[in-house]
Amino acid sequence: MAAYLARRLVIMVISLLGATVVAFFVLHMTGDPTNLLLPDDALPEEREAFRKQMGFDRPLIVQYWDFLSGLLRGDFGYSYRYQQPALEVVLERVPATVEMMIAAIVLMLVIAVPIAVLSVMYSNKWVKSAYIAVTFLGQAIPGFVLAILLILLFSVQLHWLPASGNDQGLKSLIMPSIVLALFGAPQIIRLLRTSLASVMNLDFVRTARAKGQTQAKIMFFHVFRNALIPFITILGMQMGILLGGSVITETVFGWPGLGQAMVQAIDNRDYPVVQAGILLSAFFIMTINLIVDLLYAVIDPRIRY
Amino acid sequence: MLGTKKSGKWKIVLLVLSILLVLTGCVGSGGSGGSSIPSGGEQTSTPGGQTGQAGGQDAGAGKVIRVGVGSSLTTGDPHMTGSYADQAVLINIFDPLVRRDASGKLQPSLAVSWEIVGDKTWEFKLREGVKFHNGEDFNAESVKFSLERVFKEGSKSPIQELRSFESVEFVDSHTVRIHTNTVDPYVPDKLALFAGMIVPPNYIQEKGEEYFHSNPVGTGPFVFESWVKDGSLKLKANPDYWGGAPKAMGVEFKFIPDAQSRVAALLSGDVDVINSVPTTAIGSIESNANLRLDKADGIRIYYMSTAYTSGPTQDKRVRQAISYAIDTQLLIDKLMGGYAVQIAAPVATSNFGADVDLKPYPYDPQKAKQLLAEAGYPNGFEIEMNTEPGIYTDIAQAIVQMLADVGIKVNLKPLPGAEFDDKYESGQLAPLWNSGYSIWQGDPTTLISTFFITGMPRAKYFNDEFDKMVNDMKQMTDADQRKKALHDILKKLHEDAPWVYLFQGNDLYGVNKNVNWSVPYDQLLEMKTASIQ
Numbered sequence: 077m078a079a080y081l082a083r084r085l086v087i088m089v090i091s092l093l094g095a096t097v098v099a100f101f102v103l104h105m106t107g108d109p110t111n112l113l114l115p116d117d118a119l120p121e122e123r124e125a126f127r128k129q130m131g132f133d134r135p136l137i138v139q140y141w142d143f144l145s146g147l148l149r150g151d152f153g154y155s156y157r158y159q160q161p162a163l164e165v166v167l168e169r170v171p172a173t174v175e176m177m178i179a180a181i182v183l184m185l186v187i188a189v190p191i192a193v194l195s196v197m198y199s200n201k202w203v204k205s206a207y208i209a210v211t212f213l214g215q216a217i218p219g220f221v222l223a224i225l226l227i228l229l230f231s232v233q234l235h236w237l238p239a240s241g242n243d244q245g246l247k248s249l250i251m252p253s254i255v256l257a258l259f260g261a262p263q264i265i266r267l268l269r270t271s272l273a274s275v276m277n278l279d280f281v282r283t284a285r286a287k288g289q290t291q292a293k294i295m296f297f298h299v300f301r302n303a304l305i306p307f308i309t310i311l312g313m314q315m316g317i318l319l320g321g322s323v324i325t326e327t328v329f330g331w332p333g334l335g336q337a338m339v340q341a342i343d344n345r346d347y348p349v350v351q352a353g354i355l356l357s358a359f360f361i362m363t364i365n366l367i368v369d370l371l372y373a374v375i376d377p378r379i380r381y
Numbered sequence: 382m383l384g385t386k387k388s389g390k391w392k393i394v395l396l397v398l399s400i401l402l403v404l405t406g407c408v409g410s411g412g413s414g415g416s417s418i419p420s421g422g423e424q425t426s427t428p429g430g431q432t433g434q435a436g437g438q439d440a441g442a443g444k445v446i447r448v449g450v451g452s453s454l455t456t457g458d459p460h461m462t463g464s465y466a467d468q469a470v471l472i473n474i475f476d477p478l479v480r481r482d483a484s485g486k487l488q489p490s491l492a493v494s495w496e497i498v499g500d501k502t503w504e505f506k507l508r509e510g511v512k513f514h515n516g517e518d519f520n521a522e523s524v525k526f527s528l529e530r531v532f533k534e535g536s537k538s539p540i541q542e543l544r545s546f547e548s549v550e551f552v553d554s555h556t557v558r559i560h561t562n563t564v565d566p567y568v569p570d571k572l573a574l575f576a577g578m579i580v581p582p583n584y585i586q587e588k589g590e591e592y593f594h595s596n597p598v599g600t601g602p603f604v605f606e607s608w609v610k611d612g613s614l615k616l617k618a619n620p621d622y623w624g625g626a627p628k629a630m631g632v633e634f635k636f637i638p639d640a641q642s643r644v645a646a647l648l649s650g651d652v653d654v655i656n657s658v659p660t661t662a663i664g665s666i667e668s669n670a671n672l673r674l675d676k677a678d679g680i681r682i683y684y685m686s687t688a689y690t691s692g693p694t695q696d697k698r699v700r701q702a703i704s705y706a707i708d709t710q711l712l713i714d715k716l717m718g719g720y721a722v723q724i725a726a727p728v729a730t731s732n733f734g735a736d737v738d739l740k741p742y743p744y745d746p747q748k749a750k751q752l753l754a755e756a757g758y759p760n761g762f763e764i765e766m767n768t769e770p771g772i773y774t775d776i777a778q779a780i781v782q783m784l785a786d787v788g789i790k791v792n793l794k795p796l797p798g799a800e801f802d803d804k805y806e807s808g809q810l811a812p813l814w815n816s817g818y819s820i821w822q823g824d825p826t827t828l829i830s831t832f833f834i835t836g837m838p839r840a841k842y843f844n845d846e847f848d849k850m851v852n853d854m855k856q857m858t859d860a861d862q863r864k865k866a867l868h869d870i871l872k873k874l875h876e877d878a879p880w881v882y883l884f885q886g887n888d889l890y891g892v893n894k895n896v897n898w899s900v901p902y903d904q905l906l907e908m909k910t911a912s913i914q
Contacts, residue, residue, distance in 0.1 A: 106799050111806040113463065118541050120838055123806075157455045158610070159537070159594050168610060224641060231649035239646040240449075240637045241612060330637040330646075332612030340453065340611065340638070345799070 077373075080381035084369070088362050092355065096147065099354040100140050108132040109345035113156055143351070152355075153348030157341070162348035165341075166334065166356055172242055173326070173333035177318050179249045180256035184314070188261045192268035193300075196276060197291055207269075211262040219255050219321055223328040226251045240330030252329045256321050260314045267310050271303040278302075304375050312368035316361045444913045445631040446896060448906055449643045449652035453611045453636030457597030458590075459578035460531050463539040465821050465904065468574050469656075470634050472905045473616055474514075475599035477577035478505060478524070479569050481823045483902040485733045487569050491519065491579055491600065495569050497858055498558070501547075503568045507555040511623045513581040514604045521557045525549045526582035528559070531575075542571045566858040570824060574905075602627045602909035611636055628912035647672065647891045653913060654896060656906065658889035660718040666891045675890040675900045676720060678730045681819040683721075683773075683886060685780060686832075688842035688879035689812035693762050700878040702752035704742040706787040707780055709883050711744075716775050720887040726871040727832075729885050731902055733824040734867035739875050741882065749787045761788025766813035768793065769801035776883070777815050808838035817886070821903065826855065829870065833879060842879035 110127050118126075127133045131142070146153060152163040191210060194203045217225075230251060231239035242248045275281065276299055284294050323335035330336075334353060341349035373379045452466040459471045478492040492505045511519040530536060532543035545565040550558040559568055571577065579600060585593050597605050602624065603616035617631040635652055637643040644662040647655045648669065658666065658674065666672050685707075687700045694700055713721045722730070725739035753761060768777035774795050781791045791813065796804065804810045820828055833842050834851055850873065854866040875882070888904055898911035 107803045111802060113539050114541060122541060122544075159456055159458070159461045160591060165610075172612075224645075227642065227645045227649075231651065232645050235649055239649045239651050240642050241635055241651070243609075243613060328639050328642055330612075330635065330639065330642055332609050332636075336611050336638070344455075 077381050081370075084366055088366065091362060092358060095355055095358040096144060096351070097140075099351045100143055101136065103345075103347050103350055104136055104139070106345075109156055109347065112345050147355075152352040155341075155346055155349045157344050157346040157349070162346075162352040163356075165337065165349050166352045169332065169334045169337045170356075172331060173319075173322055173335060175242070176249065176252050176256065176322060176325070176331060176333060177315070179253035180260070180318055181311075181314070183253045183257035184260050184264060187257060188264040188268065192265045192272060193295060195265075195269055196272045197295060207265065210258070211265055214258040214260075214262040217258075219259050220324050220328055222258065223251070223255045223325060226254065227328075242331050242333075248331075252325050252331055255325050255328075256318055259321055260317055264307070264310055264314065268303065268307050271306045272299055275299045275302045301375070305372060308368055308371055308375065312364050315364045319357055319360065444629065445633055446629045446654065446898075446908055446911055446913050447633045447635060447652040448908070449635050449637045449646045449655040450906065451638060451640065451643060451655075451657040453638065454608070454614055454634070456594045457605065457608065458580070458594045459575065459597075459599075460527070460538045460540060460580065461594065463575075465574075465819065468578075469901075469905045470614065471578065471597070471599075472574075472601070472907050473603040473632060473909070474597050474601045474605055475578040475580070476601050477574050478572040478579065479577065481570075481573050481903065483731060485731050485735070485823045487573065491524075492569075492572075497566075500564055501561045503559045503561075504552070505557050505559070507557070508623065509555055511600050512621065513584065513600050514598045514619060515581060515584050517581045517583050517598075519579065519600050520554045521551050522554075523579055523582055524557050525551055526585075527579045528572075528576065530580070538576075540576050543576050564856050564858065566856070566863065567824070567826070570822065573823065574821075603632055606631070622909070624909065627909045629908060632908045632911075634906070644891065647893070650893075653893040654898070654906075655891045656888070656904070658891045660716070660720070660889075662891070663718050663720070663889070671894055673892050673894055675892050677888040677890075677900045677902050677904075678722070679886050679888040680729045680731060680821055680903060681817050681886050681888075682724055682727060682729055683776065683815070683817045683883040684727065685776075685813060685815040685881040685883065686810075686841070686879070687813060687881060690841055690843075692764065692812050693756070693758060694764070694812055696756045697877055698752045698756040699758065700881075701742070702749040702756070702787065703784065703789070704878050704881045705745045705752065706749040706789070707742075707783050707881055707883070708744040709741065712776060712779055713884050716772060716779065717884070717886060720889060721884040722887075724882045724885050726875045726882055727818075727820075727828055727880060728825045728871055729820045731823070732820055734864055734871060737868045737871045739872060742878075746787050753787065753789075758788075761790065763790045763792065764813055765811035766791045766793050766815075767801065767804070767811040768795050768815050769805075770795070770798050773815055773817065780815070806838065808841070815883075819904075823903075825871070826851075826867070829874070830855075833874065842877070844877070847873055847877075 108127065110123055110130070110132060114123060114126055131139065143153065152161065154160070155162045155165045158165050187210060191203070191206050195207045227239050230237040237250055238244050238248050281294060281298055284298050322333060323339060325331065326333045326335035327339055334357070338350060338353045341353065373381060450466070450470065452464070454470050455464060455467055456462050457471070457474070459468065459475050476491045478490060479487045479495070480490040482488050491508050491511065493508050495503060495505045498504045505524070507521060507524060508519070513519060528543065528546065528549050531538045531540050532546040545561045545563050547560045547562045550560065552558055561568065580593070581598050584598050588596070595608060600623070602619055602622045604619045606615040606617050608614045613636065614634040615631065616633070618627045618629060620626045635646070637646055640657065640659040640662070643655045644658065644665065646652045648665065663674060666674050687694045687703050689695060694703070709723050713719060713723070723741040725741040726737060728735050728737065753759065766777060766781070768774050777793055777795070781793050784791050794811065805816065818828055829851055831837055831839060833840050833847065835843050835845070835848050847870070850866065850870050854863055854870060857863040857866060888901070890900060892898070895914040896911065898908070901907060
């Protein structure tokens with residue numbers, strides 16, 4: 077276990093290093109932010125002086141080394157736009173995004189698990205309808221379209237929910253989390269349903285049934301636990317998808333989180349903030365993946381590292 | 382059997398979809414009808430209740446005005462941003478030394494008078510009895526500190542306008558002298574915003590620069606309360622404001638970058654005012670009984686650049702022909718929803734020098750063809766054009782068609798925003814390109830020096846005589862003389878047509894009918910005289 081963990085941590089560090097390369101070079105290939113930072117009528121020599129002062133005139137590889145050695149000291153650089161440390165800018169936004177993601181995950185499970193379980197246990201019309209409605213619509217309607225439809229319905233037409241912002245507590249949270257949850261739910265439903273159905277056909281289920289246990293008991297004490305591994309895997313992957321989806325959702329709903337900060341930073345070529353955001357997201361996803369892998373062993377005693 | 386099962390699935394999907402569409406579809410047509418009126422009223426009263434808790438005693442005196450703005454505030458420090466959108470919000474917390482009125486004239490603000498006292502010296506008399514929100518006195522020290530913060534060596538400020546400033550001299554507690562290293566008739570103009578915003582020295586020295594970025598203190602009509610970055614900025618009225626207490630109890634700026642979401646927030650009553658209304662949303666605002674569309678002339682001009690270092694557009698007649706070949710009124714009607722006015726030169730209606738006697742080029746394809754023939758291109762020619770995303774691409778596509786009608790074949794290459802910006806800054810765009818420019822300086826001089834003076838990277842119009850005209854004008858300290866010179870410059874630019882001057886886009890605001898305000902002529906969302914019922 078310890079050896080496995082150590083190996084995973086080393087891989088994680090290497091992956092993060094890869095992320096720094098991508099984040100840094102892809103961004104800097106689009107040019108430096110001088111033009112965005114200086115006023116229109118700045119003279120060419122003023123632009124050059126500014127480049128020099130900011131260090132943009134040095135070779136990219138030198139700038140990268142600078143960036144990397146800063147990272148080792150925990151220094152992500154200084155935001156051009158916000159005039160504060162980039163890591164601070166990003167961390168300030170994390171709570172809002174985490175709040176939205178937790179709400180979305182909870183809602184996703186509340187929608188997906190019952191539909192998947194019921195659709196395996198029963199084959200009546202209503203269960204099927206719900207299954208079809210959620211899986212089809214969830215995947216067919218792009219998040220931003222659904223977002224606008226929801227805003228038009230619940231904010232503009234009915235005046236029940238705020239159209240944007242996160243300052244009204246639960247009310248603000250409803251629409252963004254619906255959009256995110258509906259996007260991820262179909263995958264979970266399909267996968268959970270398949271894996272439940274395959275476990276249903278195994279011998280021990282027949283044995284349980286033969287003992288005279290009820291459907292519900294069989295489902296929750298026998299089948300569900302055995303179907304958990306693929307479920308946890310997909311849940312881990314969903315976190316990454318959610319984080320990506322939150323960029324669009326946050327923009328549409330004016331949610332002051334990480335996604336919106338990143339979009340604004342890209343628009344303004346605020347490289348330190350973009351880099352800090354990418355690295356933080358990468359770290360988050362890798363950590364989730366690691367936790368998922370470790371959970372396998374907890375859930376299924378047959379798995380050992 | 383299988384067939385019925387399938388159609389059953391589709392029925393459900395279609396049903397859910399159509400319910401969603403029907404419900405939301407009501408918005409466009411039914412929005413102005415019964416349902417939104419009572420609920421709209423309900424909505425606006427809720428936040429009033431909320432602010433009652435915050436403001437307490439003066440209930441009924443006013444409410445908080447909620448403004449949905451398109452670009453979020455980057456810093457609370459007016460000197461640490463080059464973004465006009467930031468100034469548009471910060472003008473509620475800070476006062477500049479001078480303020481430009483709707484006709485482009487400078488008016489007193491924290492400075493009560495100013496005059497030129499030597500070739501390179503300006504004297505400013507300051508307003509007495511003004512205090513910062515933290516109780517600190519406003520005086521010559523605060524002005525010296527604020528200006529030096531921007532132009533002194535080692536300043537972190539992106540503001541470059543004060544490059545002619547050499548020193549600020551403390552004369553007495555309410556008089557300062559500004560010494561410049563060259564003759565600079567624009568000193569007062571440069572202090573109308575950005576660098577001219579006055580900040581409290583003691584507060585900043587005590588609390589530190591970084592604290593000030595997110596906890597601004599100024600002399601303005603509203604006092605900072607709280608700020609969630611990319612979320613909202615809350616301000617409360619400053620009852621001791623030197624210009625009289627504001628009518629509203631406070632202002633809340635909500636940052637909603639997505640245009641459709643901003644409109645939705647207005648339609649749903651989440652905010653009372655929005656800026657930058659997209660042309661696609663004009664109808665839904667005009668047809669709503671609770672809302673109105675407020676319009677200002679605007680300061681943004683739209684143009685196409687034609688002058689170039691090589692090729693047919695070096696010839697003045699070819700450039701004029703292009704100006705004649707474009708049906709600008711059609712562009713305004715079809716692409717701007719009618720909310721724009723044609724222009725004849727690079728100057729916005731509220732600018733200094735806008736009263737120049739010029740008429741836009743009329744739409745006259747015959748004349749265009751004739752000029753092309755005279756220049757030696759009876760059968761037209763082929764040329765490249767760049768454009769950037771957004772409305773500019775729509776304008777460019779329309780122009781390509783119009784120019785094809787007179788025989789000019791344009792190869793349009795739209796560029797992504799960042800690439801366009803880079804080539805724009807470094808002057809590497811194709812011979813033809815189109816864009817827009819906001820003349821917020823109140824005077825087109827900066828624009829003219831940036832785009833038409835030899836040596837600037839973007840200038841492809843090489844004319845020594847013209848360069849001299851502009852340089853001479855920049856030295857003139859007498860306003861009337863300078864205006865006359867500017868008129869001549871604008872006439873020359875009209876005649877030589879290095880740009881096709883298309884139109885000036887109106888600024889559009891969506892406003893709830895219970896809001897009384899003076900529509901900003903300069904995009905500054907100043908709320909000191911605004912009120913809400």
